[in-house]
Amino acid sequence: MGVVTGLWLKLDPMSYATYQPFKTSVLDAIPPTLDEAMPKDFQDKWDKLKGTAEYLNAVKRFEEAALNDYYAEWFWFTFQDEAWVNTWKNDGVRGAEGWQEVYPS
Numbered sequence: 001m002g003v004v005t006g007l008w009l010k011l012d013p014m015s016y017a018t019y020q021p022f023k024t025s026v027l028d029a030i031p032p033t034l035d036e037a038m039p040k041d042f043q044d045k046w047d048k049l050k051g052t053a054e055y056l057n058a059v060k061r062f063e064e065a066a067l068n069d070y071y072a073e074w075f076w077f078t079f080q081d082e083a084w085v086n087t088w089k090n091d092g093v094r095g096a097e098g099w100q101e102v103y104p105s
Contacts (some may be wrong), residue, residue: 017070017088029083030074031058041081 027042027049038046049055065072070090076083 012090015090017090019086019088021084021086023082023084025081026076026083028054028058029062029085030076031055031062 025045027045032038032046034050065085065087068089069087072087074083074085
């Protein structure tokens, strides 16, 4: 052992995140499995959503973000009906067509 006198870091090339955070219902942001127990507050909404095309789209969107995005996080705060979805791909180029700074309200 000895004293560390230097450190080398290898970094990925600079890029910009293609980032579009959004706020949506908890059941849409993090779709439960079909046989999952549901809190009373969400049970009515879940009964209407279960097995519909909207549910299948939510599952597909969730799985795609979880498996393919560079970064993915879902925030749900207790007693709230909506959740924040922050996912992005690390493939953006500042100033490219379609690139914009958009912040959710």
